[in-house]
Amino acid sequence: MPAPDKDRLELLQGTLDMLILKTLLFGPAHGHGITTSIRQSTGEALVVEHGSLYPALHRLQRDGFIAAKWEKAPDRNREFKYYRLTAAGRRQLIQQQSKWDALVRAIGSVMNPAAEG
Amino acid sequence: MLRRLVQRFTSRPAPSDDEIARELRDHLDLDAESLASSGNAPSSDARFAARQRFGNVSGVGEAVHDVWHWTWVEQLAQDVRHGARALIRGPAYSVATVMTLAMGIGAAAAMYSFSDAIHTPFPRLPQDKLLWITFSNASCTPDCTEVSPPGLMALSSRAPALTPIGVSGWNPALRTAGGSELVRGYQVSPKTFEVIGAPFALGHGFPAGAAVQNGASVAVLSYEFWHDRFAASRGLLDSVITLDGKAYTVMGVLDKDVIFPEAADVYAPLVLTAASAAQYGARYLQVFARRADGARLATARAEVQTIGAQLAREAPRSDSGWVMAARPIADYHTDDLAILIRISGIAALLVFLAACMSAANLALSRIAARRHELALRSALGVRRWRLARHLLTEALLLSLVAGVIGTVLARWGAHAIRDAIPPNFAVFVPGWVRLGVTPRTLVFAFGAAVAAMFAFASLPVLRATRVDLSAVLSDGGRASTGGVQGTRTRATLIVLEVSIALVLLTAATLFTRSVRNMIAGDAGVRIDHTLVMPVTVPQSLNDSAAVDFYRRLDENLRMEPGVRAAGMATTTPLSNNFSGVNFAIPGRAPEPGGRGLSAIDQHVTPGYAPAAGVRVVSGRMLDAHDAAGAGHAIVVNQMMADAMWPHGNAVGQTVIIDTTAWTVVGVSANVHHGGLDEPMRYTVYRSLSQAPLHEGALAVWTVGDPDAMRDSIRRVVARTDPSVAVGEMMTMEAMRARHVSAFSMMAGMLAVLAVVTMTIATVGLYGLIAYGVAQRTREIGVRIALGARPRDIVAQISGSAVRLTMIGVAIGVAGAAVFARLLTAMLYGVSASDPRTYVGASLGLVVVALTAAVVPSWRASRVDPTVALRD
Numbered sequence: 001m002p003a004p005d006k007d008r009l010e011l012l013q014g015t016l017d018m019l020i021l022k023t024l025l026f027g028p029a030h031g032h033g034i035t036t037s038i039r040q041s042t043g044e045a046l047v048v049e050h051g052s053l054y055p056a057l058h059r060l061q062r063d064g065f066i067a068a069k070w071e072k073a074p075d076r077n078r079e080f081k082y083y084r085l086t087a088a089g090r091r092q093l094i095q096q097q098s099k100w101d102a103l104v105r106a107i108g109s110v111m112n113p114a115a116e117g
Numbered sequence: 118m119l120r121r122l123v124q125r126f127t128s129r130p131a132p133s134d135d136e137i138a139r140e141l142r143d144h145l146d147l148d149a150e151s152l153a154s155s156g157n158a159p160s161s162d163a164r165f166a167a168r169q170r171f172g173n174v175s176g177v178g179e180a181v182h183d184v185w186h187w188t189w190v191e192q193l194a195q196d197v198r199h200g201a202r203a204l205i206r207g208p209a210y211s212v213a214t215v216m217t218l219a220m221g222i223g224a225a226a227a228m229y230s231f232s233d234a235i236h237t238p239f240p241r242l243p244q245d246k247l248l249w250i251t252f253s254n255a256s257c258t259p260d261c262t263e264v265s266p267p268g269l270m271a272l273s274s275r276a277p278a279l280t281p282i283g284v285s286g287w288n289p290a291l292r293t294a295g296g297s298e299l300v301r302g303y304q305v306s307p308k309t310f311e312v313i314g315a316p317f318a319l320g321h322g323f324p325a326g327a328a329v330q331n332g333a334s335v336a337v338l339s340y341e342f343w344h345d346r347f348a349a350s351r352g353l354l355d356s357v358i359t360l361d362g363k364a365y366t367v368m369g370v371l372d373k374d375v376i377f378p379e380a381a382d383v384y385a386p387l388v389l390t391a392a393s394a395a396q397y398g399a400r401y402l403q404v405f406a407r408r409a410d411g412a413r414l415a416t417a418r419a420e421v422q423t424i425g426a427q428l429a430r431e432a433p434r435s436d437s438g439w440v441m442a443a444r445p446i447a448d449y450h451t452d453d454l455a456i457l458i459r460i461s462g463i464a465a466l467l468v469f470l471a472a473c474m475s476a477a478n479l480a481l482s483r484i485a486a487r488r489h490e491l492a493l494r495s496a497l498g499v500r501r502w503r504l505a506r507h508l509l510t511e512a513l514l515l516s517l518v519a520g521v522i523g524t525v526l527a528r529w530g531a532h533a534i535r536d537a538i539p540p541n542f543a544v545f546v547p548g549w550v551r552l553g554v555t556p557r558t559l560v561f562a563f564g565a566a567v568a569a570m571f572a573f574a575s576l577p578v579l580r581a582t583r584v585d586l587s588a589v590l591s592d593g594g595r596a597s598t599g600g601v602q603g604t605r606t607r608a609t610l611i612v613l614e615v616s617i618a619l620v621l622l623t624a625a626t627l628f629t630r631s632v633r634n635m636i637a638g639d640a641g642v643r644i645d646h647t648l649v650m651p652v653t654v655p656q657s658l659n660d661s662a663a664v665d666f667y668r669r670l671d672e673n674l675r676m677e678p679g680v681r682a683a684g685m686a687t688t689t690p691l692s693n694n695f696s697g698v699n700f701a702i703p704g705r706a707p708e709p710g711g712r713g714l715s716a717i718d719q720h721v722t723p724g725y726a727p728a729a730g731v732r733v734v735s736g737r738m739l740d741a742h743d744a745a746g747a748g749h750a751i752v753v754n755q756m757m758a759d760a761m762w763p764h765g766n767a768v769g770q771t772v773i774i775d776t777t778a779w780t781v782v783g784v785s786a787n788v789h790h791g792g793l794d795e796p797m798r799y800t801v802y803r804s805l806s807q808a809p810l811h812e813g814a815l816a817v818w819t820v821g822d823p824d825a826m827r828d829s830i831r832r833v834v835a836r837t838d839p840s841v842a843v844g845e846m847m848t849m850e851a852m853r854a855r856h857v858s859a860f861s862m863m864a865g866m867l868a869v870l871a872v873v874t875m876t877i878a879t880v881g882l883y884g885l886i887a888y889g890v891a892q893r894t895r896e897i898g899v900r901i902a903l904g905a906r907p908r909d910i911v912a913q914i915s916g917s918a919v920r921l922t923m924i925g926v927a928i929g930v931a932g933a934a935v936f937a938r939l940l941t942a943m944l945y946g947v948s949a950s951d952p953r954t955y956v957g958a959s960l961g962l963v964v965v966a967l968t969a970a971v972v973p974s975w976r977a978s979r980v981d982p983t984v985a986l987r988d
Contacts, residue, residue: 031140032147039700053142058132058184068132081140
């Protein structure tokens with residue numbers, strides 16, 4: 001197992017599901033694609049562990065928030081398991097995002113009272 | 118939660134494990150590609166780097182699998198399947214473990230049912246509500262427990278937390294068609310059956326009210342008596358039976374198995390007269406009580422204690438120094454057996470421990486043999502907890518099978534214990550007849566099986582989950598020795614097993630020798646061809662009529678074919694039923710401590726000494742000339758003669774009893790009237806004609822089998838006088854068995870447990886040595902190649918076995934010494950620290966251990982160096 005990088009951030013408990021749903025909002029992706037996407041969009045700050053990613057994907061699939069299908073990749077002649085957002089997943093994302101926003105505001109007001117005015 | 122449950126069972130099918138594996142593999146491929154394309158590594162290394170970055174692939178696969186499945190149920194089923202398969206693949210191990218554990222569980226469960234049966238002597242009564250109230254003083258504990266009438270009255274009126282009842286032993290003569298017969302009975306407080314909550318098969322208890330108080334004659338019968346003597350006739354209810362010449366109306370018949378306080382035939386109301394209210398010193402009532410509903414045990418106890426203190430103040434002359442206590446009613450029966458239960462409990466626990474140790478040992482060697490497999494599985498990413506659970510499941514399967522077999526063994530053992538005791542002894546222990554496997558025993562056996570599982574599996578599991586991968590794998594799979602530490606653990610277990618075996622072997626030997634001493638011991642009388650029985654002459658006959666009856670009975674019996682001699686006495690040898698008489702010797706200095714002299718008082722007919730086999734040492738025995746008008750003659754036993762007249766001139770001396778002078782006409786051999794293990798006592802014999810009595814015992818010396826004479830003796834007594842009652846007949850052999858049987862049963866039980874433990878320990882030792890030889894084949898081959906002689910190899914290997922055994926023996930001797938101290942009270946003619954026993958048991962154990970070690974040692978000496986080194 002690679003040594004954890006000092007500059008890397010730890011994912012907050014329960015946020016991985018939301019990140020996956022958000023990533024899939026832009027279109028279907030396979031597991032590797034999702035990791036890459038999250039890593040790049042956070043500027044390498046967040047690296048999703050495989051040990052967390054795959055159980056999370058399957059949990060979301062099991063609960064009906066995402067669906068999976070084996071499909072040919074556009075750039076090569078090979079099938080990968082692609083995940084895409086379902087209608088329930090979309091609703092779940094909206095719900096989670098609004099909760100998250102509320103949480104960030106609340107924590108912000110404690111940590112930075114001056115900024116809030 | 119509910120939605121999830123529904124979803125699990127509806128549309129979304131779980132991906133197969135292959136599919137999950139493929140998805141993860143794809144991820145690795147993509148990772149490798151991106152690493153290669155970023156130029157960080159050449160493509161061959163990139164895959165490896167990706168693999169490394171990913172970590173435990175199969176672990177992630179399992180985690181994903183877990184998302185979809187009821188994993189614990191599934192894994193359990195899988196573990197059970199795997200376990201069962203693995204166990205069937207290694208049948209030798211499984212059978213050895215199951216049998217070992219079964220013996221341990223069986224021994225523990227049998228002992229449990231033994232102690233459980235004894236602790237519930239009143240299965241048909243609300244035992245937890247009932248108390249036994251004792252009144253005792255430090256100098257006579259534990260023999261005195263009875264309460265006086267004023268004591269019972271005080272409990273009735275001053276203790277709101279309980280309702281007491283009094284019980285007094287009563288052996289009335291029942292008039293039958295063929296004569297009279299003594300039956301076992303109790304006189305009990307009129308409200309007894311309501312208080313103890315006894316169920317009735319027929320009718321009811323004594324009616325309340327004045328009728329009983331005035332001594333109206335009513336009786337209640339036990340189910341067994343009603344069944345055996347009256348053929349369970351329903352017409353007996355409200356009809357009349359004759360007891361001691363008086364009419365009693367049968368009011369009811371108790372239900373089956375209602376025993377109170379001991380097995381009895383008949384109950385009548387106990388009548389306390391107004392005068393008895395002042396008889397403080399007359400302690401003859403066993404008192405039991407029922408705790409009032411809602412009253413706490415502590416409250417009842419405190420009240421009883423207070424009343425005891427009040428009695429001591431009210432009647433300081435008789436009751437000062439006496440203490441009243443409330444105890445669980447089961448104590449009434451278990452008091453005498455407590456030590457028996459404790460010894461057998463400890464013995465069973467030891468066997469159980471030895472069995473668990475032995476099973477742990479077997480499991481450790483199996484782990485050692487499967488070390489490679491376990492290391493590989495661990496390396497392949499099977500999580501440790503999973504491995505541990507796997508091993509525990511195996512252990513549980515074995516334990517449960519062992520539990521079932523153990524229960525069968527326990528049933529067999531409990532029945533063997535039950536049957537080892539003659540019925541006339543079992544009567545004193547009401548729980549005895551029900552000894553067997555009860556639901557409670559089953560629960561216990563199951564609990565023991567689970568306990569055994571944890572006890573024997575924990576060491577191996579710890580060991581297995583701490584497998585050092587590199588060490589095992591780099592060994593090339595050959596020398597999977599389990600390491601020095603593993604061997605040391607196993608050796609320690611063997612040493613402890615050997616020491617437990619020695620503890621039990623020593624105890625069993627001590628007991629066996631004690632029993633042998635008892636049987637060989639001289640009771641002072643003939644044991645074979647002799648029948649004894651209680652005989653009661655009705656009070657309506659006066660003394661001279663009674664004496665005349667005894668004379669005629671002696672004569673009539675002597676003329677009966679098959680009878681050699683017959684005679685009456687106050688009591689019989691080995692009966693444990695005797696009373697003392699105070700005597701004085703003219704001119705003798707007062708005894709130290711001011712205590713008076715007393716002797717067992719035997720009033721005998723001339724036929725008694727030849728009938729019972731009492732030997733005359735000097736002078737003569739009493740005969741027909743010692744009639745009512747003749748000079749007062751007395752015979753003393755050897756012990757008394759030696760103590761009173763040490764110069765051997767007893768005959769002709771004088772003994773004073775109640776101011777009457779008796780002349781010593783003879784000295785008899787010593788006779789045990791109590792147990793064989795009890796000290797001998799002074800005894801005097803006087804002529805029944807000169808000292809008449811109405812209750813006594815008849816001894817008959819028969820030509821053939823004494824049991825065959827029962828009916829004709831009964832007939833002769835009835836012919837001589839139909840109003841004279843005969844009680845239960847017993848051969849002297851049965852009398853002796855009554856004393857010895859508890860001890861011989863204990864000896865047998867300990868012997869069986871000792872052999873079981875020895876077997877377990879020996880098999881363990883054999884296993885350890887054989888295993889060691891197998892592991893060291895190469896080393897032994899080298900040594901033989903270098904010129905070691907087979908003898909050296911045998912000596913070396915056997916030597917290590919002997920060393921282990923000797924350590925075990927050393928610990929065992931110390932343990933046995935501690936255990937034997939508990940046995941002291943039950944030993945006869947052998948000391949608890951008897952060196953011969955200890956040396957013998959130790960030697961025996963060493964020899965057995967050596968035998969177990971010789972076979973593998975010999976095999977080691979035959980190792981062919983060329984084969985051993987090539988492998």
